[in-house]
Amino acid sequence: MRIGILGAGGMADALGTQWARAGHEVMISGRDASASAARAATMTAEAARTSAEMASVRTEMASVRTEVAGARAEVAGAAAVAGARGEVVAVRAGSWAEAAAFGEVVMVAVRQAGLAGVLESAGGALRGKPVIDVANAEGPYDPARPIAPLIRDLTGGHVVKAFNLCHVDVWRLTPPVFDGRPLAVPLCGDDPAALAAVRTxxxxxxxxxxxxxxxxxxxxxxxxxxxxxxxxxGGADAQAVLPPVAYSGV
Ligand SMILES: NC(=O)c1ccc[n+]([C@@H]2O[C@H](COP(=O)([O-])OP(=O)(O)OC[C@H]3O[C@@H](n4cnc5c(N)ncnc54)[C@H](OP(=O)(O)O)[C@@H]3O)[C@@H](O)[C@H]2O)c1
Structure with missing residues (x-):
């Protein structure tokens, strides 16, 4: 898949590197062309490094047979991550408009302060495309002014909200598996094709x-x-506030 990313910060780096490693073509974009190019180079190097590492893990895991459920989940998660579809293609850097035009899928990963301006610079290229929105509010959140429909209205894209619940460092893990369970990522969107692309x-x-x-x-x-x-x-364990599904009342 060709993935355009509006952004060259932490989220662009973390998720873009993962997708480059998985065999996708990635273009990032930022305000400073040389900083974006430098970021693209480090992403390429990191994707190649983890691709080689995961290939060797996959080889080792092929010989592992275990009945422990947690370990099986870890094997499954790592196998999915290790399922690179070939060589890592060098991550590119471009302008906002170039990244928007490049992507068959485009992820918007810019800070709220720059959102409207960046989407304006991206122009009409996002119309009708799958657009991944990872944004969270800066400062107090106002549910009367949700971000995802704003991005839909500004772009005409098929917006899918995803990846906003976890800190950027979680998206760097290969794979994000906790206590033997692969991380679950909720997706909200209306367009079946866009949802299918983001599921992949x-x-x-x-x-x-x-x-x-x-x-x-x-x-x-x-x-x-x-x-x-x-x-x-506040120092609380947010994961601990929800019971296991067996106690969900469903
Ligand atoms: N960090 C997290 O843990 C996390 C987790 C989930 C969701 N998110 C969401 O992901 C999005 C990107 O976050 P990030 O952590 O990748 O941020 P970041 O590292 O600060 O990168 C922000 C990106 O936004 C661009 N930008 C454009 N206009 C801007 C402006 N006026 N002010 C500031 N930046 C501007 C920056 O451009 P330059 O490259 O030119 O600086 C940069 O590429 C945000 O909506 C955030 O809420 C973040």
Whole structure:
């Protein structure tokens, strides 16, 4: 897949590197062309390094047979991550408009302060394309002004809200598996083809995509992030607030 990324910061780096390693073509973009080019070079090097590392893990794991459920999940997650589809293609850097035009799928990973300006610079290239929105609010979250529908209205793209619940460092893990369970990634969006593309990109990280409903529910994902981040900053274990599914009452 060709993936354009509006952004050359932490989220662009973390997720773009994973997707480059998985065999996708990636173009990032930022305000400073030389800084973006330098970031693209380090992403390429890191993708190549982890690709080689995961290939050797995959070889080792092929010989591992275990009945331990947690270990099986780790094997499955690592195998998904290690499932590179070939050589790592060098990550490119371009302008906002070039990255928007390059991507069959485009991820918007810029800070809220720059969002409207960046999307304006990207022009009409996002219309009708799958657009991944990872944004969280800076400062207090206002559910009356959700970000995902704003991005839809500004771009005309098929927006899928995803990847906003976890810190950037989680998206660098190969794979993001905790206590033997691959991380589940909720997706909110309306367009079946866009959702299918993002599901593939989630699976390429070794994560499990979860249907979170239509884009009208993206506001809930944004509010959840705001709530959880508040708990984390308060020193609470946000993961501990939810019971196992057997106790969900369903
Ligand atoms: N960091 C996390 O843990 C995390 C987790 C989940 C979701 N998110 C969301 O992901 C998005 C990107 O976050 P990030 O961590 O990648 O941020 P970051 O590292 O600070 O990168 C921000 C990107 O936005 C660009 N940008 C454009 N206009 C800007 C402006 N006026 N002010 C500031 N930056 C501007 C920057 O351009 P330059 O490259 O030219 O600086 C940079 O590429 C945000 O919406 C954030 O809420 C972040």
């Amino acid at each position: 990109l989630v699976a390429d990280l070794g994560c499990t995509p979860v249907d979170g409903g239509g884009l009208d529910r993206a506001v809930l994902l944004e509010a959840t992030a705001a709530f959880m981040i508040g708990l984390w900053f």
